[in-house]
Amino acid sequence: MSTSSVFDGSATAQRSASLELMKYEIRSLSNAHAPEASAVIQESFLGLAAAAWRPDARGVFLEATAPASLQNKLNTMTFAAGAFSDGGIAGVILMPSPNLLGALFVRPRWLLRGIGRALWESARAHIEARFSEVNTVELNATPYAVPFYKSIGFVPISSEFERDGQRAIRMACWLPARALGANVI
């Protein structure tokens, strides 16, 4: 897998004068990025998502996203990419298979600059180019992330549930909708 695209966050940043300008590049992650990718995921998880998880489930997540765990996983992903800025990796997306978005995390200080959307668009382009048989991508959204996922084209396909200590909503994106001009309901 290889991907590289440059995004100028300045247009998005104009939404608020308080947002710092930043440029970033979406690039593939390999096992060598495990320590930095782990730091991004865990900082974002603890700051924004962990409140909806039982303490034991938080521990399982932190273990699964520790550098040693990611060290063996990043190269096996269908798609693994980061938003690389001058200040390091600002966000990470991981797709363990072509129809599953497994993780999408942006560092809290870089929220609302379009990084989450850009990471998904990069993943989506990869899936559409390499796995044309895949029509739908699913994920488990934390309650916090549901409005974000709706903004980028996912719809809920379940009510909120708890599994293994994590509260989540199953969501899906039907990829052909965009080309067909079909609206998400």
Ligand SMILES: CC(C)(COP(=O)(O)OP(=O)(O)OC[C@H]1O[C@@H](n2cnc3c(N)ncnc32)[C@H](O)[C@@H]1OP(=O)(O)O)[C@@H](O)C(=O)NCCC(=O)NCCS
């Ligand atoms: C969810 C997350 C990835 C969003 O990243 P982001 O870079 O801030 O999102 P973007 O700037 O690309 O936002 C894209 C759109 O979603 C909207 N959005 C983003 N976060 C939002 C929020 N918390 N509430 C409402 N809307 C939100 C933005 O306003 C934007 O809308 P628009 O383009 O239609 O105007 C980030 O908040 C995060 O890492 N959260 C913690 C981890 C998490 O919950 N990940 C999902 C695990 S299932």
